[in-house]
Every structure is written in C-alpha cells, then in structure tokens.
C-alpha cells in the first residue's frame with residue numbers, strides 16, 4: 688500500500704478516489720494509453736456514466752447553467768456540435784422538451800443516437816443551408832438560446848487549433864445574432880486567449896452582459912473556456928451595427 692496521502696479534490700470538483708493504471712501494450716500507442724488512463728481516472732467520466740449522460744461534457748453545461756441561470760422550461764434551444772449528445776440531454780431535461788413538443792434541435796456532422804425531445808441533424812454547421820434547416824426544425828420559431836460546444840479536430844499546432852475553433856465560434860455568433868429571440872442567450876466554446884476583440888465588441892453591443900466562464904469540469908490543462916452572452920437586445924440593433932461596421 689502506498690504511503691502517499693490522497694490529494695484533496697479542488698473546490699467544486701468531484702473525486703471518486705479511483706486510480707487505474709493502463710500499460711502501453713501491443714496495438715496501443717503511449718498516447719492512447721495515456722488517454723485511456725485519463726478517461727478511467729476521470730471522476731466526471733465515471734459520474735456521467737452513472738447518471739446516464741452521454742458525455743462528461745454534460746457537466747460543463749450543467750455548471751455553466753448553475754452559474755449563469757440560462758435554461759428554463761419552455762425555451763427553444765439550438766445545440767451546435769451536439770455529438771455525442773450530453774448537452775442536448777441536459778437541455779431537453781431543463782426545457783421540458785418532449786417528442787410531442789420538441790423544443791431542442793442539435794446539429795453535428797457525426798452520427799448521433801436519437802435523444803428523446805431533440806431533433807438531430809447530421810450536417811456540417813458551416814454548410815450554407817444549415818441555418819435554414821435548423822430554423823425549419825424549430826418550426827420557424829426563434830430560439831431563446833444558441834449553444835455551441837463545437838471544436839475543430841485538434842492538430843496539436845496551437846495557433847491553427849485556436850484559429851479553427853474561433854472561426855466556428857464566430858460563425859455560431861453570427862447565426863445567434865441572426866436568429867435569437869429578444870432576451871436570448873448565446874454560449875460558445877472559445878480558446879484561452881479569449882474571444883477576438885472585434886467579435887467581443889460586437890457581442891457586447893448586442894447583449895446586456897458578456898462573460899467568459901471556465902466550468903470546474905473543464906480540465907484545468909485544457910485551453911477551452913466558454914463565452915456566455917445574455918440578454919439579446921434584438922435584431923434591429925444588430926442591423927444598425929452591421930451597417931455601421933460596413934461603413
């Protein structure tokens with residue numbers, strides 16, 4: 688038995704006290720062994736499995752919601768980059784979305800197993816007709832919340848990864864400005880270094896509050912954080928600013 692004292696989990700974090708070691712074996716690279724070991728020892732992975740969430744990411748939207756009070760019954764929500772479905776599950780539960788009255792639509796270019804109360808589109812959000820299809824799936828109703836947990840596959844080259852994920856965030860923000868109902872909210876994954884100044888300025892003009900949030904379940908070593916914009920001021924303002932920007 689080891690003499691090492693177990694480390695106390697940081698405030699707001701959960702700890703299952705597990706420590707599973709994974710050896711590199713034939714057919715498993717050192718990096719995939721490290722990934723597997725991290726998964727097996729990650730208390731959020733264990734908790735997600737126990738509670739029936741499709742991903743540990745579910746805890747990120749749960750924690751963002753606890754901090755920012757976003758999700759309410761009856762709201763319509765768009766979930767961009769929905770696979771494997773943890774956020775959509777949480778959102779369907781919080782909004783009370785059902786198969787009879789579906790309030791949530793998710794999109795991803797990856798396959799997704801059906802989620803009760805969620806319309807799922809298998810599609811690239813960057814496709815030209817994606818916004819139209821998302822709105823059609825909401826029966827033409829403006830969403831109250833646009834969420835984006837989209838992340839481009841990482842290359843390991845920090846600058847490239849940053850630019851690709853920030854591009855997804857920008858396109859998601861433009862979509863949100865176009866479609867949100869007045870009073871609505873926009874949440875998007877961004878990378879440390881934060882939201883580009885121009886985008887941040889635009890969002891600050893169109894939302895009552897804009898903040899960056901790092902939920903406890905987001906790994907400390909990860910460069911991700913979330914942009915949370917609340918209190919959308921409406922289309923008219925957006926149109927005015929767009930004209931000013933272009934001038």
Ligand SMILES: C[S@@+](CC[C@H](N)C(=O)[O-])C[C@H]1O[C@@H](n2cnc3c(N)ncnc32)[C@H](O)[C@@H]1O
Nearest residue numbers: 742744768770771772773774795812836837838
């Ligand atoms: C971190 S995962 C999302 C996890 C999800 N929030 C959950 O709770 O299960 C990011 C997702 O973004 C998706 N994605 C990235 N770029 C996309 C794009 N252009 N269109 C649609 N989905 C995209 C990826 O396929 C991936 O499934």
